[in-house]
Amino acid sequence: MAAAACRSPPDVVWCATGTSWDADGCRCLPRRGGRPGPTSFPAVDSGTGLPLPGSPASEPSRPVTPSIPDFAPLRTERLVLRPLRTADAPALHRLVNDWEVAKTLARVPFPYPRDLADTWIASTWAQIAAREAWHLAIVGEENGAEVLVGCVALTRSRDGKAAELGYWVGRRFWGHGVAPEAAARLCRWALAQLDIATIRASALKDNPRSQAVLRRIGLRPAGEGVQTFLSRGGPMPVLLFEGGREEITGDAAPPSPPAGAATPPGKPVLLVAAVALVDPDNRVLLARRPEGKPLAGLWEFPGGKVQPGETPEAALIRELKEELDIDVSAACLGPFTFASHGYEKFHLLMPLYLCRRWNGTVRPVEGQALAWVRPQQLGAYAMPPADKPLVAMLRDFL
Numbered sequence: 001m002a003a004a005a006c007r008s009p010p011d012v013v014w015c016a017t018g019t020s021w022d023a024d025g026c027r028c029l030p031r032r033g034g035r036p037g038p039t040s041f042p043a044v045d046s047g048t049g050l051p052l053p054g055s056p057a058s059e060p061s062r063p064v065t066p067s068i069p070d071f072a073p074l075r076t077e078r079l080v081l082r083p084l085r086t087a088d089a090p091a092l093h094r095l096v097n098d099w100e101v102a103k104t105l106a107r108v109p110f111p112y113p114r115d116l117a118d119t120w121i122a123s124t125w126a127q128i129a130a131r132e133a134w135h136l137a138i139v140g141e142e143n144g145a146e147v148l149v150g151c152v153a154l155t156r157s158r159d160g161k162a163a164e165l166g167y168w169v170g171r172r173f174w175g176h177g178v179a180p181e182a183a184a185r186l187c188r189w190a191l192a193q194l195d196i197a198t199i200r201a202s203a204l205k206d207n208p209r210s211q212a213v214l215r216r217i218g219l220r221p222a223g224e225g226v227q228t229f230l231s232r233g234g235p236m237p238v239l240l241f242e243g244g245r246e247e248i249t250g251d252a253a254p255p256s257p258p259a260g261a262a263t264p265p266g267k268p269v270l271l272v273a274a275v276a277l278v279d280p281d282n283r284v285l286l287a288r289r290p291e292g293k294p295l296a297g298l299w300e301f302p303g304g305k306v307q308p309g310e311t312p313e314a315a316l317i318r319e320l321k322e323e324l325d326i327d328v329s330a331a332c333l334g335p336f337t338f339a340s341h342g343y344e345k346f347h348l349l350m351p352l353y354l355c356r357r358w359n360g361t362v363r364p365v366e367g368q369a370l371a372w373v374r375p376q377q378l379g380a381y382a383m384p385p386a387d388k389p390l391v392a393m394l395r396d397f398l
């Protein structure tokens with residue numbers, strides 16, 4: 001199973017995995033004084049919800065009663081990912097107190113003390129509430145009853161731009177594709193909901209199964225490192241992996257050729273029509289791509305694919321009604337510029353129109369986040385790579 005990757009910058013004393021960096025910045029040392037947990041990176045004192053003694057974030061003790069945080073469970077075809085509960089402790093202990101599981105995890109001691117399960121579970125709640133780390137139970141169904149299968153976790157880096165992935169699955173559930181199903185779901189959620197661009201992970205060099213899981217969810221190899229494994233009693237060589245939206249959520253599927261047509265060579269060209277809606281305050285509307293779509297979490301100009309037989313203007317008028325509930329006439333869509341960008345699986349050709357007049361009030365029909373953004377602020381929003389030149393031109397024009 002994967003261990004958390006060791007990629008914090010060297011000036012950070014404590015890295016997200018609960019390990020510290022030595023002088024060369026690429027080797028993790030065991031954390032002083034902290035109690036390890038069953039996934040790779042507990043960073044908050046169990047029981048109290050306060051930082052561990054000795055951690056730079058330590059403050060004078062203030063008792064905090066931990067409680068299960070608000071987090072809508074994430075579902076996959078077979079699994080539910082939800083915050084751990086106190087009642088999970090006995091099952092969690094049974095599953096992780098297994099040498100075959102523990103030996104693959106950086107911060108799990110072996111044998112694993114039973115009371116550690118209780119205290120560690122409580123410590124994960126504060127991290128979710130603080131939006132620092134999401135350690136979730138992987139839950140399946142067996143004979144009609146809920147059963148704990150393992151854990152999956154993402155921990156945000158200090159700068160908030162990346163997150164570390166970790167997971168483990170109880171031995172009796174191996175061989176059923178649980179790890180990639182759970183890890184991919186959590187990564188997709190994080191890329192859509194958090195302002196992170198990169199997911200990182202590591203796997204022991206002698207753990208090809210976990211390396212295969214990381215590759216399967218789209219992470220690519222990113223070098224080698226050394227990490228201390230409590231269960232193994234010392235430093236172990238690990239392979240590092242990382243990936244962003246394009247790798248993990250996959251680019252948009254290329255448009256399918258008409259039935260019976262031979263597949264043409266090269267990448268298919270995808271025609272997408274988009275518009276910069278500009279309000280009377282000269283602000284531009286951006287919409288956040290929702291979870292489940294390629295490039296989820298990035299901000300874009302409203303629009304969508306041009307369907308066969310449609311003009312770009314007709315496509316835009318349809319999309320604006322479907323997505324924002326506004327009526328626009330073709331005469332109000334002024335051609336502005338276009339994007340021509342090669343994604344991995346297709347080439348995007350996207351005319352961008354400018355529109356200052358429409359009927360109705362903009363509302364997010366599909367539940368997508370919307371933002372009216374001043375031209376000078378556009379650069380602060382993470383947008384698809386194809387949009388970068390468009391943003392610069394808009395800023396100059398508006």
Ligand SMILES: Nc1nc2c([nH]c(=O)n2[C@H]2C[C@H](O)[C@@H](COP(=O)(O)OP(=O)(O)OP(=O)(O)O)O2)c(=O)[nH]1
Pocket residue numbers: 251252272273274293294295299300301302303304305306348350384385386387
């Ligand atoms: N609308 C829009 N799409 C963009 C922008 N930049 C960019 O790279 N794209 C890409 C992302 C997608 O690969 C593609 C748009 O496809 P889409 O899947 O969102 O189109 P759609 O709204 O028709 O979606 P669907 O009904 O097929 O789910 O264009 C942009 O600024 N606006």
